[in-house]
Amino acid sequence: MRSISIPEVSSVSDRSWIRISLTLVLAFSALSIVYVVGLEPMLYLHDAFHDIRHSTGFPCH
Structure with a gap:
């Protein structure tokens, strides 16, 4: 049997950039x-x- 290691895609810095962008x-x-x-x-x-x-309080006249 072979085991395949999958690299972690999402790191903390990636998530912080997504949060800042959003x-x-x-x-x-x-x-x-x-x-x-x-x-x-x-x-x-x-x-x-x-x-x-008018309902949000912006005057327009």
């Missing part, structure tokens, strides 16, 4: 959503998100 992607996504819903001045976006702006 945090950055989520932060960018959250800031993008806040910008589009609350701060974008385009009229069609304003009309589409009008009720969301």
Whole structure:
């Protein structure tokens, strides 16, 4: 019988980079959503998100 050793794929440093990358992607996504819903001045976006702006406390008028 032969035994095959499988190298460990995931180390602690790999997981920390994944966590940092995921945090950055989520932060960018959250800031993008806040910008589009609350701060974008385009009229069609304003009309589409009008009720969301008021329910979240963003003034729009």
